[in-house]
Amino acid sequence: MPRSISAALIPCIFLASLHSPSMSDPKSKFSHLPRAAAGPLTCPHQGNSVLQSSQFNKGSAFPADERSAFKLHGLLPPNIQTLDEQVQRAYQQYSSRSDDLAKNTFLSSMKAQNEVLYYKVRPEAWSRIITFLTCDQLVQTHLKEMFSVIYTPTEGDAIQDYSRLFRKPEGCFLNINDPDRIEESLSSFGSGDDVDYIVVSDGEEILGIGDQGVGAILISVAKLVITTLCAGIHPSRQLPVVLDCGTDNEDLLADELYLGLRQHRERGEKYDDFVDRFVQAARRQFPRAYIHFEDFGLKNARRILNRYQSQIPCFNDDIQGTGCVTLAAMLAALEVSNVQLEDTRVVIFGSGTAGIGIADQIAETIATKTHKSKDDASKQIWCIDKPGLLVKSLGQQLTDGQQSFARDDHDWSENDRDLQSVIKKVQPHVLIGTSTKPGAFTEDAIREMARNVERPIVFPLSNPTRLHEAKPEDLYKWTDGKALVATGSPFQPVNYNGTEYEIAECNNSTCFPGIGLGAVLSQCRLMSKKMLVAAVEALKAESPALKDSNKPLLPDVENVREISVKIAAAVIRCAVEEGLAQQDGIPDSDSELQEWIQAQMWEAGYRPLVGGN
Structure with a gap:
Protein backbone atom coordinates (compact mmCIF):
# COMPACT_ATOMS: atom_id res chain seq x y z
CA MET A 1 0.00 0.00 0.00
CA PRO A 2 1.15 3.60 -0.43
CA ARG A 3 3.75 4.79 2.03
CA SER A 4 4.11 8.33 3.22
CA ILE A 5 7.54 8.56 1.69
CA SER A 6 9.25 6.56 -0.99
CA ALA A 7 12.62 6.54 -2.62
CA ALA A 8 11.19 8.23 -5.68
CA LEU A 9 9.14 10.79 -3.76
CA ILE A 10 12.07 12.29 -1.93
CA PRO A 11 13.73 13.70 -5.07
CA CYS A 12 10.61 15.61 -5.88
CA ILE A 13 10.46 17.01 -2.36
CA PHE A 14 14.00 18.26 -2.68
CA LEU A 15 13.37 19.61 -6.15
CA ALA A 16 10.35 21.42 -4.73
CA SER A 17 12.54 23.19 -2.24
CA LEU A 18 14.86 24.14 -5.10
CA HIS A 19 12.24 25.56 -7.41
CA SER A 20 9.35 26.75 -5.25
CA PRO A 21 9.12 30.46 -4.51
CA SER A 22 10.15 31.77 -1.12
CA MET A 23 7.55 31.15 1.52
CA SER A 24 9.01 33.64 4.02
CA ASP A 25 8.85 37.14 2.59
CA PRO A 26 10.21 39.54 5.24
CA LYS A 27 8.10 42.30 3.69
CA SER A 28 4.86 40.35 4.14
CA LYS A 29 2.28 42.07 6.32
CA PHE A 30 2.24 38.81 8.28
CA SER A 31 5.98 38.76 8.97
CA HIS A 32 5.30 39.83 12.57
CA LEU A 33 3.53 36.59 13.43
CA PRO A 34 5.27 34.40 16.06
CA ARG A 35 5.79 31.53 13.58
CA ALA A 36 6.93 33.75 10.71
CA ALA A 37 10.29 32.45 9.49
CA ALA A 38 11.71 35.91 8.85
CA GLY A 39 13.59 38.47 10.91
CA PRO A 40 15.90 38.02 13.90
CA LEU A 41 15.88 34.86 16.03
CA THR A 42 16.30 35.17 19.79
CA CYS A 43 19.13 32.97 21.07
CA PRO A 44 19.42 32.41 24.84
CA HIS A 45 22.90 30.78 24.67
CA GLN A 46 26.52 31.91 24.75
CA GLY A 47 29.79 30.31 23.67
CA ASN A 48 29.88 26.54 23.25
CA SER A 49 26.19 26.28 24.10
CA VAL A 50 25.36 28.09 20.86
CA LEU A 51 27.48 25.67 18.85
CA GLN A 52 25.88 22.68 20.53
CA SER A 53 22.37 23.80 19.62
CA SER A 54 21.27 22.48 16.21
CA GLN A 55 18.66 25.24 16.06
CA PHE A 56 21.10 28.15 16.50
CA ASN A 57 24.42 26.75 15.29
CA LYS A 58 25.77 28.29 12.08
CA GLY A 59 29.26 26.77 12.33
CA SER A 60 31.75 28.61 10.10
CA ALA A 61 28.97 30.92 8.84
CA PHE A 62 28.64 33.02 12.01
CA PRO A 63 29.29 36.66 10.97
CA ALA A 64 31.76 38.78 12.90
CA ASP A 65 29.18 40.68 14.94
CA GLU A 66 27.53 37.47 16.17
CA ARG A 67 30.92 35.93 16.99
CA SER A 68 31.49 38.89 19.31
CA ALA A 69 27.99 39.09 20.73
CA PHE A 70 27.81 35.38 21.54
CA LYS A 71 31.47 34.92 22.63
CA LEU A 72 32.42 32.62 19.77
CA HIS A 73 35.91 34.00 19.04
CA GLY A 74 38.44 31.26 19.57
CA LEU A 75 35.78 28.57 19.21
CA LEU A 76 35.69 28.73 15.41
CA PRO A 77 38.25 28.98 12.58
CA PRO A 78 38.63 32.65 11.56
CA ASN A 79 37.43 32.36 7.94
CA ILE A 80 33.74 33.29 7.70
CA GLN A 81 31.90 31.25 5.09
CA THR A 82 28.50 31.44 3.41
CA LEU A 83 25.81 28.81 3.71
CA ASP A 84 26.45 27.87 0.06
CA GLU A 85 30.12 27.21 0.84
CA GLN A 86 29.09 25.05 3.79
CA VAL A 87 26.73 23.13 1.56
CA GLN A 88 29.54 22.46 -0.92
CA ARG A 89 31.77 21.04 1.82
CA ALA A 90 28.96 18.99 3.37
CA TYR A 91 28.02 17.50 0.02
CA GLN A 92 31.65 16.49 -0.61
CA GLN A 93 31.73 14.82 2.80
CA TYR A 94 28.46 13.06 2.07
CA SER A 95 29.76 11.81 -1.29
CA SER A 96 32.88 10.38 0.30
CA ARG A 97 30.93 7.96 2.50
CA SER A 98 31.45 4.38 1.43
CA ASP A 99 27.87 3.06 1.40
CA ASP A 100 24.26 4.14 1.77
CA LEU A 101 24.02 3.38 5.47
CA ALA A 102 27.15 5.44 6.13
CA LYS A 103 25.61 8.31 4.15
CA ASN A 104 22.39 8.00 6.13
CA THR A 105 24.37 8.13 9.39
CA PHE A 106 26.32 11.15 8.17
CA LEU A 107 23.09 13.06 7.46
CA SER A 108 21.68 12.12 10.85
CA SER A 109 24.82 13.46 12.51
CA MET A 110 24.54 16.68 10.51
CA LYS A 111 20.93 17.12 11.60
CA ALA A 112 22.00 16.89 15.24
CA GLN A 113 24.62 19.61 14.70
CA ASN A 114 23.04 22.17 12.35
CA GLU A 115 19.42 21.85 11.22
CA VAL A 116 19.59 24.65 8.64
CA LEU A 117 22.59 23.07 6.90
CA TYR A 118 20.93 19.64 7.11
CA TYR A 119 17.81 20.81 5.29
CA LYS A 120 19.76 23.00 2.87
CA VAL A 121 22.38 20.46 1.77
CA ARG A 122 19.84 17.92 0.56
CA PRO A 123 18.23 19.96 -2.24
CA GLU A 124 21.61 21.42 -3.10
CA ALA A 125 22.95 17.91 -3.63
CA TRP A 126 20.26 17.20 -6.18
CA SER A 127 20.89 20.55 -7.88
CA ARG A 128 24.53 19.60 -8.42
CA ILE A 129 23.56 16.29 -9.97
CA ILE A 130 21.10 17.96 -12.32
CA THR A 131 23.72 20.53 -13.35
CA PHE A 132 26.14 17.86 -14.55
CA LEU A 133 23.70 15.40 -16.12
CA THR A 134 21.83 16.01 -19.34
CA CYS A 135 20.08 12.70 -19.93
CA ASP A 136 16.72 12.45 -18.16
CA GLN A 137 17.20 8.74 -17.61
CA LEU A 138 20.54 9.33 -15.90
CA VAL A 139 19.06 12.05 -13.71
CA GLN A 140 16.32 9.74 -12.58
CA THR A 141 18.73 6.89 -11.94
CA HIS A 142 21.02 9.00 -9.78
CA LEU A 143 18.19 10.67 -7.91
CA LYS A 144 16.64 7.33 -7.01
CA GLU A 145 20.02 6.07 -5.87
CA MET A 146 20.53 9.04 -3.57
CA PHE A 147 17.01 9.22 -2.24
CA SER A 148 17.09 5.61 -1.19
CA VAL A 149 19.76 6.78 1.26
CA ILE A 150 17.39 9.23 2.87
CA TYR A 151 14.44 6.91 3.30
CA THR A 152 13.50 3.42 2.26
CA PRO A 153 15.29 1.05 2.07
CA THR A 154 18.26 2.66 3.85
CA GLU A 155 16.14 4.30 6.55
CA GLY A 156 14.69 0.87 7.24
CA ASP A 157 18.24 -0.45 7.63
CA ALA A 158 19.03 2.42 9.99
CA ILE A 159 15.96 1.62 12.09
CA GLN A 160 16.85 -2.07 12.23
CA ASP A 161 20.41 -1.16 13.30
CA TYR A 162 19.34 1.70 15.57
CA SER A 163 20.99 0.34 18.70
CA ARG A 164 24.26 -0.41 16.93
CA LEU A 165 24.44 2.94 15.11
CA PHE A 166 23.33 4.98 18.13
CA ARG A 167 25.39 8.10 18.77
CA LYS A 168 23.15 10.84 20.08
CA PRO A 169 19.53 10.57 21.21
CA GLU A 170 16.87 12.51 19.33
CA GLY A 171 13.31 12.78 20.56
CA CYS A 172 11.48 11.56 23.64
CA PHE A 173 11.71 7.95 24.87
CA LEU A 174 8.82 6.82 27.07
CA ASN A 175 8.95 3.53 28.97
CA ILE A 176 5.81 1.49 29.66
CA ASN A 177 7.32 0.28 32.94
CA ASP A 178 7.86 3.84 34.17
CA PRO A 179 4.64 5.69 33.31
CA ASP A 180 4.96 8.06 36.25
CA ARG A 181 7.84 9.81 34.46
CA ILE A 182 5.91 10.63 31.29
CA GLU A 183 5.13 14.19 32.28
CA GLU A 184 8.65 14.84 33.53
CA SER A 185 10.11 13.45 30.30
CA LEU A 186 7.87 15.59 28.10
CA SER A 187 8.69 18.71 30.13
CA SER A 188 12.31 18.43 28.97
CA PHE A 189 11.11 19.61 25.55
CA GLY A 190 9.35 22.77 26.73
CA SER A 191 5.81 23.64 27.67
CA GLY A 192 2.78 25.60 26.61
CA ASP A 193 3.22 26.85 23.06
CA ASP A 194 6.69 25.36 22.45
CA VAL A 195 5.57 22.33 20.41
CA ASP A 196 3.23 22.35 17.42
CA TYR A 197 3.51 18.85 16.00
CA ILE A 198 4.12 15.49 17.73
CA VAL A 199 4.72 12.23 15.85
CA VAL A 200 4.44 9.18 18.09
CA SER A 201 5.01 5.50 17.28
CA ASP A 202 5.11 2.29 19.30
CA GLY A 203 7.17 0.62 16.58
CA GLU A 204 5.01 -2.47 16.05
CA GLU A 205 4.68 -2.22 12.25
CA ILE A 206 7.50 -0.20 10.69
CA LEU A 207 8.02 0.33 6.94
CA GLY A 208 7.15 -3.23 6.01
CA ILE A 209 9.95 -4.54 8.30
CA GLY A 210 7.68 -5.19 11.26
CA ASP A 211 8.34 -4.75 14.95
CA GLN A 212 11.40 -2.57 15.58
CA GLY A 213 10.86 -1.63 19.20
CA VAL A 214 12.68 1.48 20.35
CA GLY A 215 14.12 2.01 16.84
CA ALA A 216 10.72 3.48 15.97
CA ILE A 217 12.03 6.82 17.18
CA LEU A 218 13.63 7.15 13.74
CA ILE A 219 10.30 6.79 11.94
CA SER A 220 8.91 9.61 14.10
CA VAL A 221 11.96 11.71 13.24
CA ALA A 222 11.65 10.92 9.51
CA LYS A 223 7.98 11.87 9.32
CA LEU A 224 8.74 15.20 10.96
CA VAL A 225 11.51 15.85 8.43
CA ILE A 226 8.90 15.37 5.71
CA THR A 227 6.51 17.84 7.37
CA THR A 228 9.29 20.42 7.29
CA LEU A 229 10.29 19.75 3.68
CA CYS A 230 6.74 19.53 2.36
CA ALA A 231 4.87 22.02 4.49
CA GLY A 232 7.36 24.19 6.34
CA ILE A 233 6.51 22.95 9.84
CA HIS A 234 9.20 24.48 12.06
CA PRO A 235 11.77 21.80 13.00
CA SER A 236 12.37 23.45 16.38
CA ARG A 237 8.66 23.14 17.19
CA GLN A 238 8.37 19.40 16.57
CA LEU A 239 8.65 16.45 18.94
CA PRO A 240 9.34 12.85 17.88
CA VAL A 241 8.21 10.30 20.48
CA VAL A 242 8.55 6.53 20.86
CA LEU A 243 6.35 4.54 23.22
CA ASP A 244 8.61 1.65 24.25
CA CYS A 245 6.22 -1.16 25.08
CA GLY A 246 8.75 -3.94 24.54
CA THR A 247 9.21 -5.88 21.32
CA ASP A 248 8.27 -9.25 19.88
CA ASN A 249 11.27 -9.13 17.54
CA GLU A 250 13.38 -12.02 18.79
CA ASP A 251 16.51 -10.73 17.04
CA LEU A 252 16.31 -7.51 19.03
CA LEU A 253 15.62 -9.32 22.28
CA ALA A 254 18.72 -11.47 21.72
CA ASP A 255 20.93 -8.48 20.82
CA GLU A 256 23.03 -7.47 23.81
CA LEU A 257 23.35 -3.93 22.39
CA TYR A 258 19.59 -3.38 21.99
CA LEU A 259 18.68 -0.10 23.70
CA GLY A 260 14.98 -0.68 24.28
CA LEU A 261 13.10 -2.70 26.87
CA ARG A 262 14.29 -6.29 26.71
CA GLN A 263 10.85 -7.86 27.06
CA HIS A 264 7.96 -8.98 24.89
CA ARG A 265 5.32 -6.42 24.02
CA GLU A 266 2.83 -5.43 26.65
CA ARG A 267 -0.79 -5.77 25.61
CA GLY A 268 -4.21 -5.17 27.07
CA GLU A 269 -5.03 -2.81 29.93
CA LYS A 270 -1.43 -1.88 30.76
CA TYR A 271 -0.80 -0.87 27.14
CA ASP A 272 -4.02 1.14 26.86
CA ASP A 273 -3.30 2.92 30.13
CA PHE A 274 0.23 3.80 28.95
CA VAL A 275 -1.03 5.26 25.67
CA ASP A 276 -3.70 7.22 27.51
CA ARG A 277 -1.26 8.59 30.06
CA PHE A 278 0.98 9.77 27.22
CA VAL A 279 -1.89 11.48 25.39
CA GLN A 280 -3.18 13.21 28.53
CA ALA A 281 0.31 14.30 29.61
CA ALA A 282 1.08 15.63 26.13
CA ARG A 283 -2.14 17.64 26.18
CA ARG A 284 -1.29 19.14 29.55
CA GLN A 285 2.30 19.94 28.59
CA PHE A 286 1.56 21.11 25.04
CA PRO A 287 -2.15 21.97 25.04
CA ARG A 288 -2.28 23.03 21.38
CA ALA A 289 -0.03 20.39 19.84
CA TYR A 290 -1.29 18.20 17.01
CA ILE A 291 -0.61 14.47 17.57
CA HIS A 292 0.23 12.24 14.61
CA PHE A 293 0.09 8.47 15.28
CA GLU A 294 2.48 6.44 13.11
CA ASP A 295 3.09 2.72 12.44
CA PHE A 296 1.03 1.27 15.28
CA GLY A 297 0.02 -2.37 14.96
CA LEU A 298 -3.08 -3.47 13.05
CA LYS A 299 -5.05 -4.26 16.21
CA ASN A 300 -4.23 -0.94 17.86
CA ALA A 301 -4.03 1.71 15.13
CA ARG A 302 -7.73 2.19 14.45
CA ARG A 303 -8.76 1.55 18.03
CA ILE A 304 -6.48 4.32 19.29
CA LEU A 305 -7.59 6.73 16.57
CA ASN A 306 -11.26 6.05 17.32
CA ARG A 307 -10.68 6.69 21.01
CA TYR A 308 -8.98 10.07 20.68
CA GLN A 309 -10.18 11.72 17.47
CA SER A 310 -13.26 13.13 19.24
CA GLN A 311 -11.12 14.43 22.13
CA ILE A 312 -7.97 15.98 20.66
CA PRO A 313 -6.55 17.16 17.31
CA CYS A 314 -4.95 13.94 16.06
CA PHE A 315 -4.31 11.97 12.88
CA ASN A 316 -3.16 8.51 11.81
CA ASP A 317 -1.29 8.66 8.52
CA ASP A 318 -1.49 4.92 7.81
CA ILE A 319 -5.28 5.13 8.01
CA ASN A 507 1.74 9.20 -1.98
CA ASN A 508 0.67 10.43 1.43
CA SER A 509 3.28 13.17 1.46
CA THR A 510 1.21 15.26 -0.94
CA CYS A 511 -1.49 15.31 1.71
CA PHE A 512 -0.60 14.74 5.38
CA PRO A 513 1.90 17.62 5.72
CA GLY A 514 -0.65 20.14 4.42
CA ILE A 515 -3.32 18.74 6.73
CA GLY A 516 -0.92 19.06 9.65
CA LEU A 517 0.01 22.61 8.64
CA GLY A 518 -3.66 23.56 8.60
CA ALA A 519 -4.18 22.00 12.03
CA VAL A 520 -1.16 23.77 13.51
CA LEU A 521 -1.94 27.22 12.14
CA SER A 522 -5.66 27.11 12.93
CA GLN A 523 -4.95 25.65 16.38
CA CYS A 524 -7.95 23.39 15.81
CA ARG A 525 -9.61 21.64 18.74
CA LEU A 526 -10.20 18.50 16.64
CA MET A 527 -9.36 17.13 13.20
CA SER A 528 -12.90 16.61 11.95
CA LYS A 529 -14.07 14.35 9.15
CA LYS A 530 -15.22 17.39 7.20
CA MET A 531 -11.76 18.91 7.46
CA LEU A 532 -10.27 15.76 5.92
CA VAL A 533 -12.85 15.87 3.13
CA ALA A 534 -11.88 19.51 2.52
CA ALA A 535 -8.23 18.44 2.26
CA VAL A 536 -9.18 15.73 -0.25
CA GLU A 537 -11.12 18.22 -2.36
CA ALA A 538 -8.18 20.64 -2.34
CA LEU A 539 -5.80 17.93 -3.53
CA LYS A 540 -8.24 16.67 -6.14
CA ALA A 541 -8.65 20.20 -7.52
CA GLU A 542 -4.95 20.16 -8.45
CA SER A 543 -5.34 17.02 -10.60
CA PRO A 544 -3.86 17.50 -14.10
CA ALA A 545 -6.28 14.85 -15.39
CA LEU A 546 -9.19 17.26 -14.95
CA LYS A 547 -7.78 19.21 -17.91
CA ASP A 548 -6.36 16.28 -19.91
CA SER A 549 -7.39 12.71 -19.09
CA ASN A 550 -4.03 11.38 -20.32
CA LYS A 551 -2.34 13.35 -17.54
CA PRO A 552 -1.89 11.91 -14.03
CA LEU A 553 -4.79 11.86 -11.58
CA LEU A 554 -2.70 13.57 -8.90
CA PRO A 555 -0.37 16.58 -9.10
CA ASP A 556 3.37 16.13 -9.24
CA VAL A 557 4.96 16.22 -5.81
CA GLU A 558 7.58 18.57 -7.22
CA ASN A 559 5.03 21.28 -6.32
CA VAL A 560 4.34 19.83 -2.88
CA ARG A 561 4.86 23.02 -0.85
CA GLU A 562 2.40 24.94 -3.00
CA ILE A 563 -0.04 22.03 -2.72
CA SER A 564 0.42 22.02 1.05
CA VAL A 565 -0.55 25.71 1.20
CA LYS A 566 -3.81 24.99 -0.63
CA ILE A 567 -4.61 21.95 1.50
CA ALA A 568 -3.83 23.88 4.67
CA ALA A 569 -6.09 26.73 3.51
CA ALA A 570 -8.97 24.30 2.89
CA VAL A 571 -8.47 22.69 6.31
CA ILE A 572 -8.34 26.07 8.04
CA ARG A 573 -11.46 27.38 6.29
CA CYS A 574 -13.36 24.26 7.30
CA ALA A 575 -12.12 24.51 10.89
CA VAL A 576 -13.39 28.09 11.05
CA GLU A 577 -16.78 27.10 9.58
CA GLU A 578 -17.16 24.28 12.09
CA GLY A 579 -16.14 26.45 15.03
CA LEU A 580 -13.04 24.29 15.66
CA ALA A 581 -10.37 26.93 14.99
CA GLN A 582 -8.92 28.56 18.11
CA GLN A 583 -6.41 30.86 16.40
CA ASP A 584 -7.35 34.54 16.22
CA GLY A 585 -6.78 36.73 13.19
CA ILE A 586 -7.27 34.16 10.44
CA PRO A 587 -7.84 36.11 7.19
CA ASP A 588 -11.18 35.80 5.38
CA SER A 589 -10.06 36.12 1.76
CA ASP A 590 -8.38 33.21 -0.03
CA SER A 591 -5.41 35.26 -1.21
CA GLU A 592 -4.72 36.72 2.24
CA LEU A 593 -5.18 33.31 3.87
CA GLN A 594 -2.57 31.76 1.59
CA GLU A 595 -0.17 34.64 2.24
CA TRP A 596 -0.80 34.22 5.99
CA ILE A 597 0.04 30.50 5.70
CA GLN A 598 3.16 31.05 3.57
CA ALA A 599 4.53 33.63 5.99
CA GLN A 600 4.55 30.99 8.72
CA MET A 601 6.30 28.21 6.78
CA TRP A 602 9.90 27.54 7.77
CA GLU A 603 12.73 27.56 5.23
CA ALA A 604 16.37 26.52 5.47
CA GLY A 605 18.30 29.78 5.82
CA TYR A 606 20.33 31.50 8.53
CA ARG A 607 18.48 34.25 10.37
CA PRO A 608 20.22 36.99 12.36
CA LEU A 609 20.63 36.08 16.04
CA VAL A 610 19.89 38.43 18.91
CA GLY A 611 20.51 37.75 22.58
CA GLY A 612 17.71 37.13 25.05
CA ASN A 613 15.60 34.44 26.65
Missing part, protein backbone atom coordinates in the same frame (compact mmCIF):
# COMPACT_ATOMS: atom_id res chain seq x y z
CA GLN A 320 -6.31 8.68 7.17
CA GLY A 321 -3.37 9.88 5.07
CA THR A 322 -3.57 6.85 2.81
CA GLY A 323 -7.33 7.24 2.59
CA CYS A 324 -7.17 10.93 1.72
CA VAL A 325 -4.63 10.72 -1.09
CA THR A 326 -6.32 7.69 -2.64
CA LEU A 327 -9.72 9.30 -2.44
CA ALA A 328 -8.42 12.47 -4.11
CA ALA A 329 -7.21 10.38 -7.05
CA MET A 330 -10.50 8.48 -7.14
CA LEU A 331 -12.63 11.64 -7.16
CA ALA A 332 -10.57 13.04 -10.03
CA ALA A 333 -11.03 9.77 -11.95
CA LEU A 334 -14.79 9.79 -11.32
CA GLU A 335 -15.02 13.32 -12.70
CA VAL A 336 -13.04 12.32 -15.79
CA SER A 337 -15.28 9.28 -16.33
CA ASN A 338 -18.53 11.17 -15.59
CA VAL A 339 -19.59 8.83 -12.78
CA GLN A 340 -21.50 10.30 -9.84
CA LEU A 341 -20.15 9.62 -6.35
CA GLU A 342 -23.51 8.36 -5.08
CA ASP A 343 -23.57 5.73 -7.84
CA THR A 344 -19.96 4.57 -7.49
CA ARG A 345 -19.18 0.93 -6.71
CA VAL A 346 -15.77 0.25 -5.16
CA VAL A 347 -13.92 -3.03 -4.57
CA ILE A 348 -10.91 -2.97 -2.23
CA PHE A 349 -8.56 -5.93 -2.40
CA GLY A 350 -6.53 -6.06 0.81
CA SER A 351 -8.40 -4.99 3.96
CA GLY A 352 -5.68 -4.22 6.47
CA THR A 353 -4.96 -0.83 8.02
CA ALA A 354 -4.49 0.93 4.67
CA GLY A 355 -7.36 -0.78 2.83
CA ILE A 356 -9.90 -0.13 5.56
CA GLY A 357 -8.55 3.39 5.99
CA ILE A 358 -9.29 4.01 2.31
CA ALA A 359 -12.72 2.39 2.60
CA ASP A 360 -13.52 4.54 5.62
CA GLN A 361 -12.49 7.75 3.90
CA ILE A 362 -14.53 6.89 0.81
CA ALA A 363 -17.61 6.06 2.88
CA GLU A 364 -17.23 9.23 4.95
CA THR A 365 -16.97 11.36 1.81
CA ILE A 366 -19.98 9.71 0.18
CA ALA A 367 -21.98 10.37 3.36
CA THR A 368 -20.80 13.98 3.59
CA LYS A 369 -21.30 14.91 -0.05
CA THR A 370 -24.50 12.95 -0.83
CA HIS A 371 -26.22 13.17 2.57
CA LYS A 372 -26.46 9.40 2.80
CA SER A 373 -26.01 7.69 6.15
CA LYS A 374 -22.57 6.22 6.85
CA ASP A 375 -24.12 2.72 6.76
CA ASP A 376 -25.67 3.31 3.34
CA ALA A 377 -22.43 4.80 2.05
CA SER A 378 -20.52 1.73 3.25
CA LYS A 379 -22.77 -0.48 1.14
CA GLN A 380 -21.12 0.98 -1.97
CA ILE A 381 -17.83 -0.65 -0.93
CA TRP A 382 -16.89 -4.34 -1.06
CA CYS A 383 -13.76 -5.34 0.90
CA ILE A 384 -11.76 -8.49 0.23
CA ASP A 385 -9.03 -9.94 2.43
CA LYS A 386 -7.33 -13.31 2.95
CA PRO A 387 -10.62 -15.14 3.69
CA GLY A 388 -12.16 -13.60 0.55
CA LEU A 389 -15.01 -11.10 0.60
CA LEU A 390 -15.58 -9.92 4.15
CA VAL A 391 -18.88 -11.32 5.41
CA LYS A 392 -20.56 -11.03 8.78
CA SER A 393 -20.18 -14.72 9.67
CA LEU A 394 -16.43 -14.16 10.01
CA GLY A 395 -17.31 -12.59 13.35
CA GLN A 396 -14.34 -12.16 15.65
CA GLN A 397 -11.91 -12.69 12.79
CA LEU A 398 -12.87 -9.19 11.65
CA THR A 399 -11.25 -6.09 13.10
CA ASP A 400 -13.47 -3.23 14.30
CA GLY A 401 -12.81 -1.38 11.05
CA GLN A 402 -13.59 -4.39 8.85
CA GLN A 403 -16.94 -5.05 10.53
CA SER A 404 -18.42 -1.87 9.03
CA PHE A 405 -17.92 -3.29 5.52
CA ALA A 406 -18.85 -6.95 6.07
CA ARG A 407 -21.64 -8.15 3.76
CA ASP A 408 -24.62 -10.37 4.55
CA ASP A 409 -23.73 -14.05 4.06
CA HIS A 410 -26.98 -14.94 2.33
CA ASP A 411 -26.06 -12.66 -0.59
CA TRP A 412 -22.75 -14.42 -1.17
CA SER A 413 -22.09 -18.14 -1.40
CA GLU A 414 -18.68 -19.44 -0.35
CA ASN A 415 -17.83 -20.04 -4.02
CA ASP A 416 -18.25 -16.44 -5.21
CA ARG A 417 -16.19 -14.51 -2.66
CA ASP A 418 -12.92 -14.40 -4.63
CA LEU A 419 -11.81 -11.29 -6.51
CA GLN A 420 -12.87 -12.45 -9.97
CA SER A 421 -16.36 -13.44 -8.76
CA VAL A 422 -16.83 -10.22 -6.82
CA ILE A 423 -15.87 -8.13 -9.86
CA LYS A 424 -18.30 -10.09 -12.04
CA LYS A 425 -21.17 -9.66 -9.61
CA VAL A 426 -20.53 -6.09 -8.38
CA GLN A 427 -19.37 -4.57 -11.70
CA PRO A 428 -17.23 -1.98 -9.88
CA HIS A 429 -16.20 1.38 -11.23
CA VAL A 430 -13.16 1.37 -8.93
CA LEU A 431 -10.71 -1.41 -8.00
CA ILE A 432 -8.11 -0.64 -5.32
CA GLY A 433 -5.28 -2.96 -4.31
CA THR A 434 -3.57 -2.82 -0.91
CA SER A 435 -2.88 -6.54 -0.64
CA THR A 436 0.90 -6.76 -1.28
CA LYS A 437 -0.04 -9.70 -3.54
CA PRO A 438 1.81 -9.20 -6.84
CA GLY A 439 -0.16 -9.86 -10.01
CA ALA A 440 -3.46 -10.22 -8.16
CA PHE A 441 -5.24 -8.06 -10.75
CA THR A 442 -5.24 -10.61 -13.56
CA GLU A 443 -6.06 -9.99 -17.19
CA ASP A 444 -9.37 -11.86 -16.81
CA ALA A 445 -10.37 -9.74 -13.81
CA ILE A 446 -9.52 -6.44 -15.49
CA ARG A 447 -11.19 -7.41 -18.78
CA GLU A 448 -14.30 -8.39 -16.81
CA MET A 449 -14.29 -4.99 -15.17
CA ALA A 450 -13.83 -3.23 -18.52
CA ARG A 451 -16.83 -5.06 -20.00
CA ASN A 452 -19.15 -3.37 -17.53
CA VAL A 453 -17.85 0.18 -17.10
CA GLU A 454 -16.62 2.67 -19.67
CA ARG A 455 -13.50 3.87 -17.81
CA PRO A 456 -12.22 1.30 -15.28
CA ILE A 457 -10.51 3.03 -12.35
CA VAL A 458 -7.71 0.75 -11.17
CA PHE A 459 -5.29 1.58 -8.35
CA PRO A 460 -2.65 -1.11 -7.66
CA LEU A 461 -1.20 0.57 -4.58
CA SER A 462 0.95 -2.05 -2.87
CA ASN A 463 4.62 -1.25 -2.78
CA PRO A 464 7.47 -1.63 -3.40
CA THR A 465 7.01 -2.06 -7.13
CA ARG A 466 7.53 -5.82 -7.06
CA LEU A 467 4.40 -6.17 -4.89
CA HIS A 468 2.04 -4.24 -7.18
CA GLU A 469 -1.20 -6.01 -8.03
CA ALA A 470 -0.69 -5.11 -11.71
CA LYS A 471 1.66 -3.18 -13.98
CA PRO A 472 0.23 -0.01 -15.53
CA GLU A 473 1.23 -1.05 -19.06
CA ASP A 474 -0.86 -4.23 -18.68
CA LEU A 475 -3.85 -2.31 -17.38
CA TYR A 476 -3.87 -0.05 -20.44
CA LYS A 477 -3.43 -3.02 -22.77
CA TRP A 478 -6.23 -5.05 -21.15
CA THR A 479 -8.66 -2.08 -21.25
CA ASP A 480 -7.74 -0.76 -24.71
CA GLY A 481 -6.31 2.38 -23.14
CA LYS A 482 -9.49 3.23 -21.21
CA ALA A 483 -8.21 2.59 -17.67
CA LEU A 484 -7.60 5.44 -15.23
CA VAL A 485 -4.61 4.37 -13.17
CA ALA A 486 -2.80 5.43 -10.01
CA THR A 487 -0.10 3.44 -8.26
CA GLY A 488 1.60 3.26 -4.87
CA SER A 489 5.10 3.56 -6.35
CA PRO A 490 6.45 5.67 -9.23
CA PHE A 491 6.16 4.34 -12.78
CA GLN A 492 7.33 5.69 -16.09
CA PRO A 493 4.63 6.94 -18.53
CA VAL A 494 3.01 4.20 -20.59
CA ASN A 495 2.79 4.43 -24.39
CA TYR A 496 -0.19 2.52 -25.77
CA ASN A 497 -1.26 2.75 -29.40
CA GLY A 498 0.69 5.97 -29.87
CA THR A 499 -0.76 7.73 -26.81
CA GLU A 500 1.34 8.46 -23.74
CA TYR A 501 -0.34 8.05 -20.36
CA GLU A 502 1.27 9.57 -17.28
CA ILE A 503 0.88 7.55 -14.08
CA ALA A 504 -0.14 9.22 -10.82
CA GLU A 505 1.56 8.09 -7.63
CA CYS A 506 -0.70 7.94 -4.56
